[in-house]
Amino acid sequence: NNPAGACPDCDGIGVQQFFDPARVVRHPELSLAAGAIRGWDRRNIYYFQMLES
Structure with a gap:
């Protein structure tokens, strides 16, 4: 592909x-650890540990 044109x-x-x-972002008023993004809260230990580090 040529980017010209x-x-x-x-x-x-x-x-x-x-x-x-x-x-x-499901709940913008919450922190990431509190569940602002579905699946990144304390119930998903993998992502929660990444947030804590």
């Missing part, structure tokens, strides 16, 4: 990737 939004790939924090 490629779409500036998708870099000529045809798909634009984006991140929507509202779909990931």
Whole structure:
């Protein structure tokens, strides 16, 4: 692929990737350890240990 003339939004790939924090952060008023992001709280020991370190 040649970047010359490629779409500036998708870099000529045809798909634009984006991140929507509202779909990931379940409870923005909470800390990560308290459960702001589903699956990253104390119930998932792997991610919780990463947050503590």
